[in-house]
Amino acid sequence: MATSWIFLSCLYAILTVSHGEMFIDTGHKEQASSPSCSVSDVDGLCDNAKVASLEGFRERKSEQDIMTTNQGIKVVDDDNSEKAGERGPTLMEDFIFREKMTHFDHERIPERVVHARGSAAHGYFQVYKSLANITKANLFQDPTKKTPVFVRFSTAQGFRGSADTVRDVRGFAVKLYTDEGVFDIVGNNMPVFFIQDSHKFPDIVHALKPEPHNEIPQASSAHDTFWDFVTQQTETQHMVIWLMSDRALPRAYANMEGFGVHTFRLVDAKGISRFVKFHWKPVLGVHSLVWDEVQKIAGKHPDFNRQQLYDDIENGKYPEWELGLQVVEEADEHKFDFDLLDSTKLIPEELVPVQRVGKLVLNRNPDSYFAEVEQVAFHSANIVPGIDFTNDPLLQGRLFSYLDTQLSRLGGPNFHEIPINQPTCPFRKNNQRDGFHRQTINVGRTSYSVNGINNNLPQPAARNRGFVSIQERVDGHKIRKRSPSFADHFSQATLFWKSMSTPEQDHIVQAYSFELSKVGHVFIRQRLVDQLQNVDATLALRVATNLGLKLSDKADNGFPKTDVKPSPALSQAYTAKDSLLTRKIAVLCADGVDGQAIRELNDTTTNAGAYMKIVSSRMGSLTTADGTEIPIDGTVLSLPSVLFDAVVVAGGADSIKTLQESGDALHYVLEAYVHYKPLAAVGEGVQFLQHIGILSKTKEAALPSGVLTSAQNRLSEDFKERFLSAIAQHRFFDRQRVSAIPA
Numbered sequence: 001m002a003t004s005w006i007f008l009s010c011l012y013a014i015l016t017v018s019h020g021e022m023f024i025d026t027g028h029k030e031q032a033s034s035p036s037c038s039v040s041d042v043d044g045l046c047d048n049a050k051v052a053s054l055e056g057f058r059e060r061k062s063e064q065d066i067m068t069t070n071q072g073i074k075v076v077d078d079d080n081s082e083k084a085g086e087r088g089p090t091l092m093e094d095f096i097f098r099e100k101m102t103h104f105d106h107e108r109i110p111e112r113v114v115h116a117r118g119s120a121a122h123g124y125f126q127v128y129k130s131l132a133n134i135t136k137a138n139l140f141q142d143p144t145k146k147t148p149v150f151v152r153f154s155t156a157q158g159f160r161g162s163a164d165t166v167r168d169v170r171g172f173a174v175k176l177y178t179d180e181g182v183f184d185i186v187g188n189n190m191p192v193f194f195i196q197d198s199h200k201f202p203d204i205v206h207a208l209k210p211e212p213h214n215e216i217p218q219a220s221s222a223h224d225t226f227w228d229f230v231t232q233q234t235e236t237q238h239m240v241i242w243l244m245s246d247r248a249l250p251r252a253y254a255n256m257e258g259f260g261v262h263t264f265r266l267v268d269a270k271g272i273s274r275f276v277k278f279h280w281k282p283v284l285g286v287h288s289l290v291w292d293e294v295q296k297i298a299g300k301h302p303d304f305n306r307q308q309l310y311d312d313i314e315n316g317k318y319p320e321w322e323l324g325l326q327v328v329e330e331a332d333e334h335k336f337d338f339d340l341l342d343s344t345k346l347i348p349e350e351l352v353p354v355q356r357v358g359k360l361v362l363n364r365n366p367d368s369y370f371a372e373v374e375q376v377a378f379h380s381a382n383i384v385p386g387i388d389f390t391n392d393p394l395l396q397g398r399l400f401s402y403l404d405t406q407l408s409r410l411g412g413p414n415f416h417e418i419p420i421n422q423p424t425c426p427f428r429k430n431n432q433r434d435g436f437h438r439q440t441i442n443v444g445r446t447s448y449s450v451n452g453i454n455n456n457l458p459q460p461a462a463r464n465r466g467f468v469s470i471q472e473r474v475d476g477h478k479i480r481k482r483s484p485s486f487a488d489h490f491s492q493a494t495l496f497w498k499s500m501s502t503p504e505q506d507h508i509v510q511a512y513s514f515e516l517s518k519v520g521h522v523f524i525r526q527r528l529v530d531q532l533q534n535v536d537a538t539l540a541l542r543v544a545t546n547l548g549l550k551l552s553d554k555a556d557n558g559f560p561k562t563d564v565k566p567s568p569a570l571s572q573a574y575t576a577k578d579s580l581l582t583r584k585i586a587v588l589c590a591d592g593v594d595g596q597a598i599r600e601l602n603d604t605t606t607n608a609g610a611y612m613k614i615v616s617s618r619m620g621s622l623t624t625a626d627g628t629e630i631p632i633d634g635t636v637l638s639l640p641s642v643l644f645d646a647v648v649v650a651g652g653a654d655s656i657k658t659l660q661e662s663g664d665a666l667h668y669v670l671e672a673y674v675h676y677k678p679l680a681a682v683g684e685g686v687q688f689l690q691h692i693g694i695l696s697k698t699k700e701a702a703l704p705s706g707v708l709t710s711a712q713n714r715l716s717e718d719f720k721e722r723f724l725s726a727i728a729q730h731r732f733f734d735r736q737r738v739s740a741i742p743a
């Protein structure tokens, strides 16, 4: 009995589910303050100058607090407005009511015109060794230094309340609070963009967003205007094939790569500049969900990615990325068969290797979604000495747009004073004044330069202490034209297609077929399949067949190029598959389940960094075969299989008998099977898999890929090892007969 109590309390600690915190196992950690740091400290966050700087703005509830108005008047009744008689009208003079309601009426600010839905976290960046040989940027010099960061992930198309798991590019915006000012790398989880010139940005966004006459569809590219645009603006074809790929369905933000997209410059202390592409490489590898799954998650748990980011940080499973650099000497600018200034092109890693130079760690959730995540203002023009721009015409437009958009979104030119946007080094030392919501009280008579009254303060910095643009010679006629070096719109789409594994290619075909089947105009569908012939003949034929179309005769325009070599780095087939950190495992069971096997599975998987949940047909607790009680974390409906990476059917004769009679339980496992997830059956659980036809009843038949069985309820070390490695593998796309299963 004593053992069972210990077991029970352990399980409770590990498995407790609280509303809205589905995968949290410890709850929010109570944090001890260190005397030198006013921030409640956990994991050395007092090292984080940005987090510490926010402390002065944090407002916590305290036992001593008495409710007041914003003017400091103590409020005695917060339930009733002041009326002329108990049943009479509310009085105009009720300033307490008026203040409360006015504030409420103005709680919303305009959402971002793109990337409205997002989640963010604090953390730090640390370089592995000094990069002084390529850049003088202060944040890249000292390997002992941690630069505070705030990172916001987002979808691009949907409104602020849309679902996380839609087919979309994800924003990956990193704000680095360096000692020399704020440096923003406002990137995406795809290395290229739809268009080459920012002049087309309003067009692509209007085409992609819900259609203007009826605001349908939400957060989806599967509609006429998007495909009408992209099939005519053919430079989009490379990014579109990324959008049709598994990259558009990330399992978690921590499983996404990030890319700066444009070519930037690194500048060293001698003023020598080199071209650079920024990459963020996820330590846990790139992993995606499958299309059927993401659509279901969008309904069952629309905050899926947001929740995981939040929970992982609360549980100390901090998301990590390595910063990667592809550096190209200026002298090599023209050695590629594409233009480095064209943001619809990537540099294959096989041509220019990605050097991993530092680590990004996210280790603290924001305290207030609005104050931090909603009000953070990224701007691709926020660079520091040691970084510079290129003439990429997409980047050049962004250098205008991000500052401009904040003026209406954040209500004026003083958004840099909002706490989350303030640099951690000295700032606003200038003669800019006033404007909406100005907080700073500038003391003194002078707000101009040059001034004699105040010694011309503030003084400009010496050239070697401040930002100086590289001395690029620019010479040209005013002209509205694309460079001929931007003309190839298809070769890199071919590169991407050729680099995919067979299952990834299948998913791309399915994605084009699904999207175009939602397009009403047949001529748009025809245009797409005809154009896909420039990418790959088989791809075009497969999509055309699914759409019931015939391919038009193709003019010999030189595409698809036949000499395109695949780039294995683009495929998820070769990503890291060696960790269980943050993986989620459902154990399906009912009363009479074998408790010992669950204990062992729980120990094995949680020790490896995974989350395990007990799922049954009702809430409460289960009585195991040995008489102990196990708390249930959720039901087959509230914790559906789409929220997990793997499913275990636990043993115990009574438990299996109950499960076999439940249609929801049968569906649960079949659905995990068709989503290619690892499945394990223990003891009598094997009969369950036979019952639903996943396992043959004849012993000789080979197990389907990714399905593990243990005839005994006592688990062997070998079984546990194979189970862990199957979960680390993530998905088993070589699984047979999936399309024949109705789940």
Ligand code: HDE
Pocket (backbone or CB within 6 Å): 112, 113, 114, 115, 118, 152, 153, 154, 170, 171, 172, 173, 186, 187, 188, 193, 197, 198, 199, 201, 259, 260, 261, 262, 343, 376, 377, 378, 394, 395, 397, 398, 401, 402, 403, 405, 406
């Ligand atoms: Fe953006 N983009 N963008 N974009 N973008 C915005 O800025 C814009 C582009 C990206 O988490 C807006 O503050 C133009 C490429 C991210 O707050 C806006 C062009 C890449 C975010 C804007 C592009 C991005 C935005 C809307 C074409 C990847 C969310 C709200 C020249 C490299 C940042 C805002 C956050 C947000 C303009 C193209 C990434 C309107 C004009 C390429 C991650 O300013």
